[in-house]
Structure formats: structure tokens, C-alpha cells
Amino acid sequence: MIPSEARITIISGSGISKASGIPTFRxxxxxxxxxxxxxxxxxxxxxxxxxxxxxxxxxxxxxxxxTNPNKAHLALKSLEDAEYDIVILTQNVDNLHERAGSSRVYHLHGEIYxxxxxxxxxxxxxxxxxxxxxxxxxxxxxxxxxxxxxxVWFNETLDPNIVEKSYSRLQETDLLLIVGTSGLVYPVANFPFIAKQENRQIEIIEFNIESTPLSSMANKTVLGPVEDTLPKFVFEIIKDS
Ligand SMILES: [Zn+2]
The missing domain is CATH 3.30.1600.10 (SIR2/SIRT2 'Small Domain')
Incomplete structure (x- = not known):
């Protein structure tokens, strides 16, 4: 049961875009x-x-x-529709979260559009x-x-305003969902630590095709394609709310 006033933050990576047919460039x-x-x-x-x-x-x-947003993007939008306080911190440069209708998206690596x-x-x-x-x-x-x-290209620094906004949000987050990221790239590799530092009650759930270096920080890791696992999880939250 997730209280309706819970602040939910999502970290999204290439795994969520891959399900829409966007290459991961690996x-x-x-x-x-x-x-x-x-x-x-x-x-x-x-x-x-x-x-x-x-x-x-x-x-x-x-x-x-x-391409089009997939079921994972749409699930996050439906959480927003259910009036949860949602912020998405994405490593993706595409606009699939916005096209799904999500309104608060911070693009850590910039925007290709x-x-x-x-x-x-x-x-x-x-x-x-x-x-x-x-x-x-x-x-x-x-x-x-x-x-x-x-x-943001290799050898370039991230926009400090976006990093700052992301840190503040992480520190006041009740539920952190890590979706489709390998967790290898900074600053995202640090995000769960930042979130937990100020905020011992936080719950962290990871959705990915395989375990990652962030799995040890998570309360739970849900393995499988995020376009299947995330909508199931979101549906349970909305049903109980
Ligand atoms: Zn000019």
C-alpha cells in the first residue's frame, strides 16, 4: 500500500526506450x-x-x-493520472516520457529534440x-x-541545475523506482545513495532485465522486461489506492 501523498521518483534508462525500438547504443x-x-x-x-x-x-x-511510448512509459503516466506526486529523472534523450503524457521529466543527458x-x-x-x-x-x-x-556527450559535464534539482528530489522521495538502467554511469550510479542518506525510510525498487550494481541498494529487484514488470507493479499501486 503506497499512501496517496507519497512522493515517487523514477530513474529511467535505456531499457525503457529499448522496448519502443530505440537502439541502446551498446x-x-x-x-x-x-x-x-x-x-x-x-x-x-x-x-x-x-x-x-x-x-x-x-x-x-x-x-x-x-517510435511510440510503450506500456512502461504509459504506466508511469497512469500513476500521475492517479494523482501521485511523480518526477522522472531520465538518462534518455528521447521524448517518449513526454509523449506518454508525463509532465515532470528531468533529462540528465539532454534532449535530442x-x-x-x-x-x-x-x-x-x-x-x-x-x-x-x-x-x-x-x-x-x-x-x-x-x-x-x-x-551531453562523452567528456562533457551534466547541467548542474538538473543535477541539483535531481538531488533535492531524491532526498525527499518516499518511493524510488529504478527502471531499465545498468546503474554504471555517474551520477545515476550515486542516486540511490543520495536518496538513502537523508531519508532512511525510503523504499527502492528496481526493474531491469538483469541484476545491476544498484541491486544491492534496492529493497527489491524485479527481473524481466520493464514493459511487462512495471505496468503490473503500477496497476497494484493504483488498485490499492
Ligand atoms: Zn547563436
Whole structure:
């Protein structure tokens, strides 16, 4: 039984997007035209060849725009509909949580549907009419400099405001759901510790296809595809409320 005033925080990772058909960019999944993910998602790659990096992002945007939120995304939205206080901290750069209808989503690694000017930092949304077949390096409408994807690349730091907001939320959370993340990447690897430090009563439940380094922090780990396990769990909460 979860009290109706419970603050519920979700950490979501690539496992929840994978169920919608988005590649996880690990192993064979990460290859595009024989380039590895790690060779493209870096500031150096963009300095060296912005056209190539944008081609890769056009390809990914094209892929993501053909996918839909799955049962796990929709389950989180139904918790919000049942008037629970929900915040989602996601490592995913896609907008599937938003498309499912979730209203409070913090994107730790940025958002692929946003672009940022390398000169004046102006952030704008992707033009919905963009031609994914003909990639060009987009230009800032304010200063004519190059735009880059507004995501966090390897060797870059996370937006400190988002990290700060995430920490505050974790410290006041009653129930933490860790969904589809390997828990290997910082700061997410630290999140359960931060949540527990100030907050000994917190309950942590993990949903993943396999155990992770975070499993030892969780009260319970539910193994299996998150698009099956999470909706079942959410349905039980809503039924009891
Ligand atoms: Zn600009």
C-alpha cells in the first residue's frame, strides 16, 4: 500500500526506450556506418566533422520519430493520472516520457529534440518539418553560428541545475523506482545513495532485465522486461489506492 501523498521518483534508462525500438547504443546496436557510438558522441567529433555528427543525429531523430511510448512509459503516466506526486529523472534523450503524457521529466543527458548554438547558447526545438533524408548542419537564427544537438556527450559535464534539482528530489522521495538502467554511469550510479542518506525510510525498487550494481541498494529487484514488470507493479499501486 503506497499512501496517496507519497512522493515517487523514477530513474529511467535505456531499457525503457529499448522496448519502443530505440537502439541502446551498446555492442552491435551502437554501430552506424561502421562508426562506433563513442567516436561520434564527443565534442572532438563535432569539432572535427560537424556534418558527420549531424548525419548521425538526423538518422537517430528519424528513428525516434517513428517510435511510440510503450506500456512502461504509459504506466508511469497512469500513476500521475492517479494523482501521485511523480518526477522522472531520465538518462534518455528521447521524448517518449513526454509523449506518454508525463509532465515532470528531468533529462540528465539532454534532449535530442533540442539544439543549442555553440556561440550564443540559444536553445531551440527541432523543426518538425525537417527533412531527415538530407542532413545539413543547422544554423542559429540569432547569430548564424552552428547549432549542435543539446545533449551531453562523452567528456562533457551534466547541467548542474538538473543535477541539483535531481538531488533535492531524491532526498525527499518516499518511493524510488529504478527502471531499465545498468546503474554504471555517474551520477545515476550515486542516486540511490543520495536518496538513502537523508531519508532512511525510503523504499527502492528496481526493474531491469538483469541484476545491476544498484541491486544491492534496492529493497527489491524485479527481473524481466520493464514493459511487462512495471505496468503490473503500477496497476497494484493504483488498485490499492
Ligand atoms: Zn547563436
Amino acid at each position: 555492442g552491435k546496436d551502437g554501430l552506424w556506418k561502421n562508426y562506433d557510438f563513442m567516436e561520434l558522441a564527443t565534442p572532438k567529433a563535432f569539432r572535427t566533422n560537424p556534418q558527420l555528427v549531424w548525419e548521425w543525429y538526423y538518422w537517430r531523430l528519424g528513428l525516434i520519430s517513428q 533540442k539544439r543549442r548554438c555553440i556561440q550564443c547558447n540559444d536553445v531551440s526545438y527541432w523543426d518538425a518539418s525537417a527533412d531527415f533524408e538530407n542532413p545539413i548542419v543547422p544554423k542559429c537564427t540569432k547569430c548564424d553560428s552552428m547549432l549542435r544537438p543539446s545533449v
